[in-house]
Amino acid sequence: MLKFLMGILALSFLMSTTLPDPTLKLGLLKYNGGGDWYANPTALPNLARFCNQNLGTNFDSDYSVVEVGSAELFNYAFVHMTGHGNVVFSDTEAENLRNYLIGGGFLHIDDNYGMDPYVRAAMKKVFPEQEFLELPWQHPVYQQKFEFKNGLPKIHKHDDKPAQGFGLFWEGRLVCFYSYESDLGDGWEDPEVHKDPEALRQQALKMGANLIQFSFSQ
Numbered sequence: 001m002l003k004f005l006m007g008i009l010a011l012s013f014l015m016s017t018t019l020p021d022p023t024l025k026l027g028l029l030k031y032n033g034g035g036d037w038y039a040n041p042t043a044l045p046n047l048a049r050f051c052n053q054n055l056g057t058n059f060d061s062d063y064s065v066v067e068v069g070s071a072e073l074f075n076y077a078f079v080h081m082t083g084h085g086n087v088v089f090s091d092t093e094a095e096n097l098r099n100y101l102i103g104g105g106f107l108h109i110d111d112n113y114g115m116d117p118y119v120r121a122a123m124k125k126v127f128p129e130q131e132f133l134e135l136p137w138q139h140p141v142y143q144q145k146f147e148f149k150n151g152l153p154k155i156h157k158h159d160d161k162p163a164q165g166f167g168l169f170w171e172g173r174l175v176c177f178y179s180y181e182s183d184l185g186d187g188w189e190d191p192e193v194h195k196d197p198e199a200l201r202q203q204a205l206k207m208g209a210n211l212i213q214f215s216f217s218q
Contacts, residue, residue, distance in 0.1 A: 022060035027076035029107070030067045031122075033088030038065075039112050040082055043188035050188075050205040051212055055145060069093035073100050078215050082110045082185045087118040094125040101126070101168075101175040106215035109178040110185045113158050123168065123176065132166040132178060141165070141177060144213040146206035153203040155196065156183040173218055177211055184208055 026044045030037050048059035066072050066079065069092050073079065079100075089097065101107060109119055120132065135141060137151040142165075152165040163182035167174045186194050187204020196204075 021058075023058045025060045025076065026063045027066045027073070027079040028063050029079050029081040030065050031081070031083075031087050031089065031093075033086035033118065033122075035083035035085040035087050035115065035118065036112075037081070037083050039084065040185040040189050042190040042193060043082075043185040044080060046190065047188045047205060047208045047212075051209050054206075055209055055213055057212070067093075069096050071096075073097070074103070074105070076105070078106050078108070078212055080108050080110065080185070081119075082112045082115075084112050084114045085118065087115065087122040089122045089125050091125075094122075098126045102170055105175070107176040108211050108215075109176065110183065111178070111180050112183060112185060113156075116180060119178070123178075127168055127170075130168050130170075132168060135165045135167050135174075135177075139165075139167075140218075141167075141174065141210060141214045144210035144217075146210055148207060148210070152179055152182050153184075153200075153207055154182055155187040155200055155204050156194075158183065174214075179207075182207075 026048055028037070028044060044063040045061040048061045048063065051057045052059055064076065066076060068089060073096060111119065123132070137149065142148040142151055152163040154163040158181050161181045164180045166178040166180060168176040184204045184207055187196060187201050188208055191198065191201065
C-alpha cells in the first residue's frame with residue numbers, strides 16, 4: 001500500500017509545477033522520551049518554500065506533526081526528526097516506523113545537539129540487524145540539484161567535530177539519513193533565530209533540498 005502511495009506522491013512531485021494548490025506536506029516526527037521533537041519550528045516551512053522555488057515542488061509550507069506510532073505516518077513520503085535529548089520508541093512504535101521505512105518512506109534525522117546516543121539506540125530497535133554507515137562524499141544524496149563535493153555541510157559548531165552523514169539501508173535503498181554535527185535544521189530556520197550568515201543558511205537549505213529530491217527519486 002505504501003509503495004503505491006509513494007508512486008502517487010512521486011507523480012505529484014513531477015507534476016507539481018502545473019498544480020495551483022499544494023499537493024504535498026512534510027512531516028515532523030513526534031516521539032516520546034522527553035526530547036524536544038518540536039525544536040526549530042520555522043525550519044520545515046522555510047525548507048518547503050525553498051524546494052518549491054528551486055526544485056519545482058508544490059509543498060504546503062504548513063507541515064504536519066505525526067506520531068511515530070500512528071498510521072498517519074504512512075501519508076508522508078518524507079519525515080523529519082530533530083531534537084536535543086532523549087528518544088524512546090515503544091515496541092509498537094518501532095515496528096510501525098520499520099514498516100513505514102521498508103514500505104517506501106524516508107526519514108531524515110537531524111541531531112540538533114545531544115541527540116546522538118539516544119537516536120542510535122532508538123533506531124537500533126527499529127533495525128536491529130542494521131548499523132548506521134557513514135556515506136561517502138560520492139553518494140548520490142550529495143549529488144542532486146546541488147553538489148556537495150565535501151559531503152555534509154557544517155552549519156553549527158557544536159563539539160567542533162566534522163559534519164557526518166550516516167545512513168540506514170534496506171535492500172540497498174537508503175531509508176534513513178542521519179545528519180550529525182551539522183545541524184541542518186537550525187540552518188533552515190528564519191535568519192533572525194540563529195543569525196547565521198546567509199551563505200551558510202543557503203548551504204543548509206540546499207542540502208535539505210537534496211535530501212528531499214533524493215528521497216523522491218530513488
